[in-house]
Structures are given as structure tokens and as C-alpha cells.
Amino acid sequence: MSQNPPYTPDPRFMALGPDFADPVAPAAFPKAIERFWNGRWAAAVGLDTLDEAARIAHFQRFEALPDNQPEPLAMRYHGHQFRSYNPQIGDGRGFLFAQLRDGQGRLLDLATKGSGQTPWSRTADGRLTLKGAVREILAAQMLEALGVYTSKIFAVFETGEPLQRHDEPSPTRSAVMTRLGHSHMRFGTFQRQAFEQSPERMTALVDHAIAQYYPALETAEDRPAALLGAVVAANARLAASWMAAGFVHGVLNTDNLNLTGESFDYGPWRFLPHYDPGFTAAYFDESGLYAYARQPEAVFWGLQQLAGALSLVGERAPLEAALNTFPPLYRQALLDAFLARFGVASRGDDNDEAMLRAFLAFMLASQLPWEAVMFDWFCGSASAERALRGPRGSVYAGEAFDAWQELLMQHAPVRAERLDHALFQRSEPVAMTIDVVEAIWARIAEEDDWSALETALADIALTRQGFDLGADRIGFLP
Template sequence: MHLTLDPAYPALGGDFFDTVDPADFPKAQLRFWNTRWAQAVGLGDLTDAGREAHFARFEPLPGWHEPPLALRYHGHQFRQYNPQIGDGRGFLFAQLRDGKNRLLDLGTKGSGQTPYSRTADGRLTLKGAVREILATEMLEALGVYTSKTFAVFETGEALHRHDEPSPARGAVLTRLQHSHLRFGMFQRAAYEQKPENVAALADYAITHFYPELDAREGEDRVAGLLEAIARSSARLTGEWMAAGFVHGVLNTDNLNVTGESFDYGPWRFLPYYEPGFTAAYFDETGLYAYARQPEAVFWALQQLAGALSLICGEEALIAALNAFPPAYRTEFQSAFLRRLGVEQQDADSDEALVRSALTFLRESQAPWEAFFFDHFCGREPQERDVYTGEVYQAFTDALADYDPVRPERLDHAYFKRETPVHMTIETMEAAWAPVHETDDWSALHALLDDIAEARAGYDLGRDRTGFLTGDKA
């Protein structure tokens, strides 16, 4: 794969970004490099010096002639509109094409101050970078459409934070994803009463992510885009729910048009089924709790529709939004069955199987990740105290009617383990503690190896709306 650069976003013009300079860090120590994805996009042959030059000092990639761009957007934060935000500690570094000629972005986190930093320092803590590595690697292993942590360098800076022991070690992260086109970008254009900019963003999204809509005209074209985004968002939400993942901050600036999970702050994975489980300590009302994520995404889509109303009629937009609820129900069931490793049947049977599983998980409080590991491809689970009773029997009776998908996956070494890899907060903290205390990275590397084994065992990667399938690239 050869590196193919494409400055698509800069072509939108200066209303959509501000040019910025990257921070000048005192040191650059490579802490993470995503070899699989570097090879998949034509950056696999970079030397150590090249990695540092491009992903710590952010010297332009060969053939890239654009400066770093801090992207402009607004957003609802916990449902309060904020016109003061934008890329406050990151920028669009480059854009490139994958092997199927699809557009991908390389964006940063912790790369310095921008016009939207306000009183912040524009930096990222090393722990924040490690948390994002673990979130993206685990979600990819579980078949969730997510951004990829591409590179992390420790920067040698001492940062002061109120929610981490200070001084905290600094880092800069680069992520690879299909699009940084956030809902909040449309909101900004609408707030500024610039329908021409709303239309330009819609055209950009259709051209690069939903080309099947390109032949449509007028309101049908715009409503078609909203419906496509709603369906992509429904798929992502269903995948989050099946993974037991809680994003934590589902503000409108943290959702994008391709339905791709990104920007990981206070995320969590469920230890067991708890609908009210929250990820952020500051989410005092449980607005973004596990079971409220579909509601939160649907609400955000309504705000996107409000922005698109500058160029499309209300009736067409409402019809497009109405695609989300049934699409979410279908996508959640589909993702849940993929996690169980079984073929779908009819909608009623699939719904009954999912309901019986959730009933058991709620009543038993069985470990969430172990449940899917133990029953993958309908296999006989290991002896565990929780796998008893009428509710469990109802679930296994329903599961017995389902055919496994590629049951040969059970021959993988991952399924010879007694327990699965999981990413509860205790697991994450246990991997971080040695780094923090003695600069010992061995526990983190071992956990990443375990996640890689899970990814290979489940083999849930699919060539969906966003990405190549990793190992098969």
C-alpha cells in the first residue's frame, strides 16, 4: 500500500478551520505505534526518525502541503449549547486514501493550543493517551466501528490537572479515522446563519462518505444524507450497547457523520448489566448512562436536523429522523447476535433471544464480557456459579435454536483461556499503575497482547462504511 494524500477538507475554505502551529515539545519518546494500521494506509515503512518527525513534531508528510488545521464547530454539551468550542487541543494533520480509495483523516489530541483552547493548555496527559489506546483497541476487538489510535509520544512536559495526580506526564496522540465531520460543524454554520456553509458540509459528506446519494437533488438529497447518518449512528449505538460500552460524553461535537466512535474521555465498559451505569463522574443526572445512549444519540441527530433545516424542509427531515428508532432496534439485535457468534433468524426470534439474555444478565449480575466469551458460537460454557436457574435455562433453550457463525473460531487459542480479556476500570487502572509508579510498561503491553488475541479470536472486523478490516488490509 502506497501513501496517497488528499487535501479534501482544506478545499472547503477558511470558514471551516483555523491554521495553527503544533506545540514544541521538550522530548519525543514513542510509547505506541499502530503497526497494523500504519501498513494499511501506506505509512508502514517509516523509520523511527520519520515517526518522530511526523507524529511528534508534526512535520508535514511527504507531498502534504497544508498547515495543521484546527477545525471549527459548536456543540451541545450536556444539552447546553456552547458556541465557544472547536478544536482546542488538536488539529487535522493530514488526509489520505486507503486501498479502496476511501478518505481517512489523521487528527491529533494534545498537540498544543489553538484559538479554541480558551484557558486550557492544549495538552494531553499520558494517562489520557493510554486510556484512549485501550478504548480503541478493545472496541475494535469487539467489532465496534471506532477510530484507531495511530501513535502516542510522551512529550516530557509536566501537566497540572484537577482530576489526575499532578504533575501529570504529557503526551501527544494521533488518531486515524474516517471523518472528523462532527454534528457540531453543521450547528456552527447554522448558528452563523450561513446556509451556504451548511450546504457545503452536506456536499462534502455526500461526496466522500455517501456517494450513493450524489445523484439526488434538492431536499431529497439533504434528507437522504440525514437518514444515512441516522442509520450509521444507529449501527454504532447498537455496537456500543452490545459491547457494554459507555462513551461518557455524547455531546453533539463528539458524534460524526460516518457513525464512528471517537474522542474518548471518561469512557467505561460495563462490569455487569446495569442500565444506569455512567462513565463520567460529572454526569450527575445520568444523562449519558449506558441505557440512555440511544436516546442521547437520537437527540443529537435532532440537533443536526435543526441545522440542516436551513437548507431542507421540516417534513422531509422528520421523515429521515424517523429511520433511527427501528434501525437502532435492528442494529442492536444484530450486534448482540454477532457478539454471541450466531446467525440471525427472524426479527421476533432475535428479539426474544436478546431479551432472554438481558433478563438473565440483569437478574444474575453475571460478568458482562465473560457471558459472551462463555457462550460464543453457542458453546457449552465453563462451570460458573451464576449459570443456573430457570431464567438461564430459558436463555440456553433459545440459544440452542441458533446456528453458530464460523464455529472454527473456537479453535483459536483465545477460547482456551479460562477468562476473557475485559476492560473494566479496574483492569485499566491495574495496567496504568506500574507506568505511573515505576515507568514499568510491561503490564500495559501484556494487556494489549491479550486484546490482540481477543481480536484475532472473535474476528469480528467487517469492511463497513468506514474502514478496512485491520489484519486483512
């Protein structure tokens, strides 16, 4: 993305027709205070030349972008929420605002959160708290830095409405957010067609998804199974990348999983403070359904529901065959993701998996901060001296550590010159654990002091540049 592309509008979703979304009007907000603008990704889609007035017009009042979707569309979908089917959901506080192409020709969505009520709001107010928006910014930026394929928070405006919430001090400040994503077509989008027994709409969705997101499948004989196979592969990579990042999404319902295997919609998320397979993000996840170590299972379960929905128009055996590719794809993606985070090359043998197992055993025994150990030992043997003279040098010892160290040292560093970056001149990594997030928000809530957020975003950018894991690449397509 060295050369900024021109703005290229291409509204495709609305061509599916009125059965897939409802036209809605955005809320009228009393204030428009710009709190975040993603200049890097605005440049990637040709919107970096918008001045302040234009940003307010398009991303706070949601006036249509030129030659784009003429009105907002609240998307219709269903979903399993904590494995209970809910046919009463859809975009309840957001809508699809625009679609456009980036410099590589990829179709992207601009969609909102907190933009007002829709037919799917039920009794909710359709709003977003400012704290929720700040948390989404931090989650998306940090995940991108750690190599996770994630939606990007594009713009946030504080809106001046006092909101009442039962789970945080109220009244609290309000915001409206725009998210840039590869696709907002959820597994639940397909589940809705199956629930309503509409093979015509299901076929239209399959055709649309292949044309816009997986064009290499255009000539596939069994289009539903081919699409499922591609979605399985993309989501296996997603689940693996969360695990390597030490990230817990918190709410892996089927309306929070999408076709392109892109992480999005950050509510009660957490990063691991230390390795704990049972660590949960949401206080209401009392059974640990979406705990850290259960995330791959949750994604696979969601894929099973997608396969069931696609059986309305596809044959069972090919769909099952596509679904059954998940375990080996996930296993390889997990090794790839951890090797990338360690900054070392695969040996192509059993050592890769043995090294990962030894790492997790050491992390469980030591209870050291997850991100700190990743930072200390990035590029393996090339960081040995740096790690041992660092603040945790004295605890890098013992049987569990020695077992991991022996295996790690057998892997060649990849691009060890990355260690010359300013990031690795620091003694501590950037970590986005809950205590850090709450401290950032406290400064905003108590003093309207945004400097801690600005510092955190600069530190995250340094992390992204230093690790250089390529999370902004196009990728993830067959």
C-alpha cells in the first residue's frame, strides 16, 4: 500500500434485494467530536483526503459517500447465541453504510456500531458507549499488530448523549463507530435463509459470496461445498491466530463469525495476562463456553451450523468433507501462527509441535506474562542474550524452560534484522491486558485526558512495525 489508491465505490450487497436488509435512517446526534480517525486505512481506500467537515458528514451523520450505497442497510441474520438459536436478531445498532475497493481490488465494507435503532433493536437504544468504542479501537489495533486478520476501526465520534447501562457507571458517554471490514456477512446470514426455508435466497447468497469474496471458486461444480471449504480454511486460520496472540474474543456466537475469517465485533474481549486455558473474557460466560482454549471448538461448532444451513442447497457428503478439513487445517495454522509469533522458521518435522507443547508447559508452570515472553524470545536464538539480560532473565531457568529452550534453539530465526527495530530496544513489550485498558479509560472518564490512549496507539503502531507480522496483507483467499 505504498501508493494510495483512488476512492473506488462498489456497492454490491444491495443488489441482493430487499429480503436481506432493511433501509434505515441514522440517529441524529447532538454533538460530533472526532475521537479517532484511522488515517492509515483511510489512505488504503482513497478516503484520506476528507477534511473534518466531510468526515463528520459521512461518518457521524452518515450522508452517503459519492456513488455509493444511497441509504444505510440494517442486515438481516439469525444466530446461535451461547448455542441457543435466536431468530429475532439482526443489525440492532448498526448498518452497512458503504462498500468500496482497496488498492488490491478487494471489496470492503464500511459498517457502523451505535448509529441508532433499527427494526432489529427490540428494546435496546441502538447506541454505543464511548468506553465501548475505545475498547474496540484498542482491540483491533493490537490484534493487527500481533498478526491477526481483523476488522479495522475506521472512525469514532463522541455524540454527546448520556447513556444508561447496567454494567458500568451511568450515565456514561456515547459514541458512534465505523468499522472497515472485508465482509459483514455472518454465518447467521445463511442460517436465516435455512430457518425460513428459502433455497432461492440461499443460492443467491452463495453466488454473491463466491463472486465477491472467493472468485477462484466460480467454476466449482459443488458451489455450496466449495464455499464452505474456503470459509473453513479462513476461520481455522482465524482461530489459530487468536491463540497465538493470547486473545479471548468472549462472544463467539454465529452472528460474530463471518465468511472471510476476519475477527470483528469486540465486546468483552481480553488478552491473557498469563497462560490459563480456562480464562474467559465475559463475566456472563459462566460455563466457560468461550474460554481461551475452547475458542477453536467454538469456531468449529459455528462452522457446523453454517454447514447445516448450506445443506438446504448442497449435498450432505461434500459439505461434511469440507467441514472435516478443519482439524488438520487448524493444526497447521496453529503451528504457523506460533512460529510467526516466535519469529522462527518451521523445521517441517515433529519438532514444531513439540516446541509449542513445551512452550505451553513452561508458560503454565511459570505463569509469566504471555506477551512478555513472546517479546523476550522473538527470533529465538537471536534474542537469547537480550532475553537473559532483560527484566525476566533470572526466571528463564528450570526444567520446563530448559525443555522449551532446547527445542526453540533448533529453529532458525526469520528476518532477525527485525530485532534492530526501536521496539526491541525497550525492556518491556506493549501489552493490552484489562488493567491497561481500564487505566486508559479512567483517564478519559475522570479527566477527559486522551493522552494515555494516544500513547497506547503509538506504542501499538511501534509493535506492528517491529514484529512486522503482515496482518494488513490481503491474504486468506484461495
